[in-house]
Amino acid sequence: MLRRILPLPDLGAPEDGATARPLPLHGAAASRRLEQTAAATLPPHALMERAGTAVARLARAWRPHARHVQVLAGGGNNGGDGLLAAARLCQAGFGERVEVWWLGCEERLPPDARWALAQARAAGVALIGEPPAAEPDLVIDALFGLGLDRPLQGAALAALRWLQACPAPTLCVDLPSGLDADHGHWWADTPPQPAGPRLTLALLTLKPGLFTGLGRAAAGAAIWFDDLGADAAAAPPDAWLALPGGWPHAARQRADHASHKGRRGDVLVLGGVPPAAHEGVGMTGAALLAGRAALRAGAGRVWVGLPAPAHAIPAVDAVQPALMLRTAAAALDGDLPQRAAVVAGCGGGKALAPLLPALLARAPRLVLDADALGALGAVAAADDGTDWRARLHARAARGWTTVLTPHPLEAARLLGGDVAAVQRRRLEAAQALAEATRAIVVLKGSGTVVAAPDATPRIVASGSGWLATAGSGDVLAGLLGARLATLPADAGTEATVTAVTEAVAAHGALPAAWPHGALPAAWPHGWLPTASDLLP
Ligand SMILES: NC(=O)C1=CN([C@@H]2O[C@H](COP(=O)(O)OP(=O)(O)OC[C@H]3O[C@@H](n4cnc5c(N)ncnc54)[C@H](OP(=O)(O)O)[C@@H]3O)[C@@H](O)[C@H]2O)[C@@H](O)CC1
Numbered sequence: 001m002l003r004r005i006l007p008l009p010d011l012g013a014p015e016d017g018a019t020a021r022p023l024p025l026h027g028a029a030a031s032r033r034l035e036q037t038a039a040a041t042l043p044p045h046a047l048m049e050r051a052g053t054a055v056a057r058l059a060r061a062w063r064p065h066a067r068h069v070q071v072l073a074g075g076g077n078n079g080g081d082g083l084l085a086a087a088r089l090c091q092a093g094f095g096e097r098v099e100v101w102w103l104g105c106e107e108r109l110p111p112d113a114r115w116a117l118a119q120a121r122a123a124g125v126a127l128i129g130e131p132p133a134a135e136p137d138l139v140i141d142a143l144f145g146l147g148l149d150r151p152l153q154g155a156a157l158a159a160l161r162w163l164q165a166c167p168a169p170t171l172c173v174d175l176p177s178g179l180d181a182d183h184g185h186w187w188a189d190t191p192p193q194p195a196g197p198r199l200t201l202a203l204l205t206l207k208p209g210l211f212t213g214l215g216r217a218a219a220g221a222a223i224w225f226d227d228l229g230a231d232a233a234a235a236p237p238d239a240w241l242a243l244p245g246g247w248p249h250a251a252r253q254r255a256d257h258a259s260h261k262g263r264r265g266d267v268l269v270l271g272g273v274p275p276a277a278h279e280g281v282g283m284t285g286a287a288l289l290a291g292r293a294a295l296r297a298g299a300g301r302v303w304v305g306l307p308a309p310a311h312a313i314p315a316v317d318a319v320q321p322a323l324m325l326r327t328a329a330a331a332l333d334g335d336l337p338q339r340a341a342v343v344a345g346c347g348g349g350k351a352l353a354p355l356l357p358a359l360l361a362r363a364p365r366l367v368l369d370a371d372a373l374g375a376l377g378a379v380a381a382a383d384d385g386t387d388w389r390a391r392l393h394a395r396a397a398r399g400w401t402t403v404l405t406p407h408p409l410e411a412a413r414l415l416g417g418d419v420a421a422v423q424r425r426r427l428e429a430a431q432a433l434a435e436a437t438r439a440i441v442v443l444k445g446s447g448t449v450v451a452a453p454d455a456t457p458r459i460v461a462s463g464s465g466w467l468a469t470a471g472s473g474d475v476l477a478g479l480l481g482a483r484l485a486t487l488p489a490d491a492g493t494e495a496t497v498t499a500v501t502e503a504v505a506a507h508g509a510l511p512a513a514w515p516h517g518a519l520p521a522a523w524p525h526g527w528l529p530t531a532s533d534l535l536p
């Protein structure tokens with residue numbers, strides 16, 4: 001069955017607060033297992049027939065007036081899908097010219113692709129061995145799919161360079177050629193982002209690499225999916241694709257007449273050193289953004305504790321006077337850290353390090369962001385010598401929640417590696433950090449990954465380059481605080497990870513509400529939302 005995965009059909013939270021069911025993602029090995037299971041019950045070539053037909057159908061629907069269709073086909077079964085799509089388009093009398101630039105080698109073709117080649121020849125499809133002389137109206141990219149497993153060189157690289165530079169609309173079969181199915185790694189020296197409009201039709205399974213790393217940049221504006229009739233449950237997923245929805249339940253909260261602020265959750269944000277307390281270098285805005293986001297997301301009460309003496313604390317946040325500003329010391333005095341969901345980081349600078357031991361020991365629901373992640377390494381020295389990882393393990397053993405929200409550089413530092421290694425294997429990096437810390441890890445960036453110990457990681461489907469603006473991570477931290485604040489103490493790991501994922505998904509959906517969302521083509525591309533514009 002054909003369905004559109006991205007853009008998400010509806011970025012708003014459903015009225016009933018229902019969480020959209022996540023979709024299974026299968027990497028190359030699991031996809032091949034599923035393919036074998038499905039093929040075993042079907043007549044020969046049935047899967048390729050379905051795949052080629054699905055490609056031809058979507059091509060016609062997307063560009064019904066295309067006259068010259070150029071298929072770029074490689075020497076494996078991905079090329080076979082392209083050849084078969086060309087055959088079916090030709091047989092249907094679509095356009096004026098359907099042509100295949102074929103890079104395969106007849107002696108080495110797998111059986112399905114060999115059959116597809118015969119079908120294409122029988123249908124009268126023209127086969128050429130070089131780029132087309134004129135720019136086509138539509139390109140079908142069937143150069144590489146699941147089978148690409150090493151850097152591109154020679155003729156294959158030259159073909160990919162042509163493809164990436166081609167301004168014509170391009171439909172990618174299964175995966176954009178050049179993209180690794182499992183990790184979203186890009187196997188070529190070309191930019192992953194194509195010159196022309198593009199969409200991708202995933203076949204049989206949705207692959208994780210489409211949704212994280214460079215997948216979103218390479219796949220184009222839309223990702224469609226046809227399961228070819230296979231049963232995704234036949235192989236355990238490598239990851240889940242989480243869709244927004246389910247939180248914040250704005251409509252439901254308003255309808256709850258008996259509610260009061262004490263039932264909506266308390267959030268304490270710790271961060272935001274004021275310039276007056278730190279030699280003129282301040283980051284107060286980061287903590288205010290987190291606090292405002294927590295309020296907007298429905299938290300009943302939000303405190304912001306700034307690591308500074310009383311005279312340096314601003315009297316009020318003029319944008320959200322409901323925020324309760326105080327010194328970090330005052331905020332930590334009493335039972336607030338136990339009662340509230342605590343968000344630490346957000347422009348706290350070095351002043352956070354001395355606060356962390358107490359937070360780790362006292363706050364059952366704790367989000368560690370930005371400077372708090374940087375300060376973790378200093379925890380042992382600031383206290384009794386116990387390593388920070390041991391403290392996080394102790395928290396997990398007590399059933400307490402710790403959420404770490406690193407961007408790739410912060411994740412690399414925590415893992416003791418480099419950013420390139422994290423970005424090359426985002427799912428594995430997030431999972432490794434979750435296992436090492438027993439915390440829930442939110443690895444930020446394109447295709448944010450949410451990982452928890454002993455669980456299948458999730459990739460969040462919402463989120464885009466619109467979030468690449470200073471402070472949007474602080475907004476996310478505030479949303480996470482608000483989400484954790486309403487979780488019951490005995491929620492359990494699965495529900496907590498789902499809640500964290502909901503907050504990340506809601507954050508990714510925020511830019512869609514920006515009123516200037518429809519951008520003109522020319523610079524300055526309209527006015528872009530800043531982090532504070534992300535808050536309604
Ligand atoms: N399994 C499924 O889910 C289903 C699969 N289907 C379709 O089949 C696709 C998978 O087909 P596939 O396994 O034949 O792999 P594919 O992507 O065509 O590439 C293999 C070819 O590329 C070559 N090659 C690799 N790297 C290279 C490099 N760097 N530079 C140069 N060459 C390189 C490699 O050469 P070799 O490694 O043998 O030297 C081989 O010739 C899948 O994506 C989907 O479209 C659907 O029809 C139905 C369900």
Ligand SMILES: Nc1ncnc2c1ncn2[C@@H]1O[C@H](COP(=O)(O)OP(=O)(O)O)[C@@H](O)[C@H]1O
Pocket residue numbers: 370407443444445446447448463464465466467468469470471472473474475476507
């Ligand atoms: N290209 C992108 N695609 C999707 N999400 C992005 C992209 N760039 C940034 N983001 C999101 O924006 C937020 C940025 O957070 P962070 O790097 O901590 O920035 P800051 O410290 O300025 O707040 C993260 O949630 C990240 O996932």
